Amino acid sequence: MKATVLVRPKPGILDPQGEAVGSALGHLGFEVHDARIGKVIDLELEAADEATAKAEVEQMCERLLANPLIESYEVEIVG
Amino acid sequence: MASPQPRIGVVTYPGSQDDRDALWALAALDAEAVAVWHEERELPDLDAIVLPGGFSYGDYLRCGAIAGFSPATEAVHEFAEAGGLVLGICNGFQILCETGLLPGVLLRNESLRFVCRDVPLIVERDDLPLTTRCTAGRRLVLPVKHGDGRYLPPPDLDPAQVVLRYVDNPNGSVGGIAGVCNAAGNVMGLMPHPEHAVDPLLGSDDGALLLASLVDAAREQVLAAI
Numbered sequence: 001m002k003a004t005v006l007v008r009p010k011p012g013i014l015d016p017q018g019e020a021v022g023s024a025l026g027h028l029g030f031e032v033h034d035a036r037i038g039k040v041i042d043l044e045l046e047a048a049d050e051a052t053a054k055a056e057v058e059q060m061c062e063r064l065l066a067n068p069l070i071e072s073y074e075v076e077i078v079g
Numbered sequence: 080m081a082s083p084q085p086r087i088g089v090v091t092y093p094g095s096q097d098d099r100d101a102l103w104a105l106a107a108l109d110a111e112a113v114a115v116w117h118e119e120r121e122l123p124d125l126d127a128i129v130l131p132g133g134f135s136y137g138d139y140l141r142c143g144a145i146a147g148f149s150p151a152t153e154a155v156h157e158f159a160e161a162g163g164l165v166l167g168i169c170n171g172f173q174i175l176c177e178t179g180l181l182p183g184v185l186l187r188n189e190s191l192r193f194v195c196r197d198v199p200l201i202v203e204r205d206d207l208p209l210t211t212r213c214t215a216g217r218r219l220v221l222p223v224k225h226g227d228g229r230y231l232p233p234p235d236l237d238p239a240q241v242v243l244r245y246v247d248n249p250n251g252s253v254g255g256i257a258g259v260c261n262a263a264g265n266v267m268g269l270m271p272h273p274e275h276a277v278d279p280l281l282g283s284d285d286g287a288l289l290l291a292s293l294v295d296a297a298r299e300q301v302l303a304a305i
Contacts, residue, residue: 013231014251016191064148067141067177069184069233 001047003057006074007066008038041065050077083305085126085297088115090155090171092146096133097168097274104274105129108287110294120150126297127164127208128155130171132224132272142185142227143173152178164208164296165266169225172258172268180266181259182240183232188225189251195224197282199246200257200271207242207260208296209267212288219285221271223249223257228270230256237262243269 009015015036022035043060047053057075066073087110091098098114105112113123117135122128135146146152152174159165159180167175175181188194197220202213213219230252236259243258250270258269273286 014186014189014229016187016189016251020191064140064144067144067184070186070231 001045001050001053002078003043003045003053004076004078005041005043005057005061005065006038006076007041007061007071008073009036010070010072013070038071050079053077083298083301084109084111085294085301086111086113086124087127087129087294087297088113088122088125089129089131090115090117090149090151091131092117092133092135092149092151094134094136094138095131095170097272098131098133100272101129101131101168101274104277104286104290105294107277108291108294110297115151117146117149117151120154122151122154122158125158125163126300127166127293128158129293130155130165130167130174131274132169132171135170135174138170138227141177143170143175143177146170146174147178156180159261159266162263162265164293164300166209166293167266167268168272168274169228169270172270173227175266175268181261181268182236183230183259185227185270186229186231187227188229188249193224193226194228194249195222196249197222197276198249198257198271200243201246203241203244204239204260207264207267207292209258209260209269209289209292210242211295212292218246219243219288220276220283221273221286222275222282223271225250225270228252230259230270232256232259242267243271 102112276283276286
């Protein structure tokens with residue numbers, strides 16, 4: 001089974017990387033009001049069904065893949 | 080009776096860089112410095128533990144996140160929970176935050192630039208195992224060298240847990256916080272490097288005040304056990 005995890009900086013957490021990219025986009029002539037940078041983690045795992053896989057990946061997020069103090073996460077099971 | 084020599088372990092992870100300097104500095108300050116390999120689940124008999132600076136596991140995912148699951152770190156966790164003295168320097172501080180032994184997290188410097196220079200600091204507390212040789216309000220000069228040193232405390236951080244503050248914030252840390260301790264005071268972490276400042280030839284020997292305080296506290300552990 002395949003899963004995709006999206007990890008994002010939580011609202012209110014200063015993201016200087018996002019700010020730098022946002023301002024570079026501005027220099028290129030794009031009108032960008034805000035840019036925030038997160039991560040994508042693609043996983044392949046063994047699981048009986050989608051619900052079990054989702055629960056397991058959420059555990060991975062809680063324990064390692066995201067730091068709950070600064071990051072939120074979303075888990076998508078892609079079958 | 081000669082005063083006993085405390086045994087202080089320094090953990091080496093893949094990617095640690097300042098482990099040898101920490102071992103050297105502790106030995107120069109009259110501790111028996113013991114190298115501990117990250118795969119060791121059983122620690123030798125130690126009176127204090129230092130997690131050194133560097134880039135454990137390449138800083139992959141988040142700084143200190145992967146080292147948090149090393150066998151030696153699990154043993155350090157148990158050591159700390161039993162009241163043992165633990166000091167994290169730079170990457171070691173990041174590891175202690177990631178494992179939950181210290182509050183908060185260290186993020187990319189606000190400037191996005193690696194900072195490497197001597198910085199002035201103010202000691203906030205002089206009653207901790209790391210600061211007994213200082214007085215509160217004392218100014219220290221120590222080197223920092225990090226790209227991810229912006230400290231973000233949890234919303235409920237007790238201000239009494241702040242050990243050191245920057246005079247001129249080099250990385251955007253909230254409140255200029257450079258070092259914190261846990262509620263009990265036996266686990267401490269800081270971004271500046273006391274082990275690189277133990278001799279005037281290195282530009283400053285203020286780091287010796289902090290590390291010698293730790294050696295004193297470790298020696299008291301030995302005396303208490305006799």
